[in-house]
Amino acid sequence: MSSARSEVPTQRGLEATSLTQVRTDSMALCPACGGRRLTSIAMTLTDGSPVDFTSCHTCEYKTWLQNGKALDIDVVLAKAQKHK
Ligand SMILES: [Zn+2]
Secondary structure (H helix, E strand, O other): OOOOOOOOOOOOOOOOOOOOEEEOOOOOOOOOOOOOOEEEEEEEOOOOOEEEEEEEOOOOOEEEEEOOEEEOHHHHHHHHOOOO
């Protein structure tokens, strides 16, 4: 109970160690409701396009960004489909 050791959890910060990262960006505001409860997930679509998926916990607004530009939902769906 009286261990003198103080173990500091290792924090790798923003180091990209996995394909999918979940982060909350406190600077971002939801464009739909102005809320701050946004969750951004970096993901890769089926066609290999890296995108940032952002969803709002307050109003369920969702958006996809590729290279900082918003993608139309139809484009996202098209990219997410496997081509036959
Ligand atoms: Zn919202």
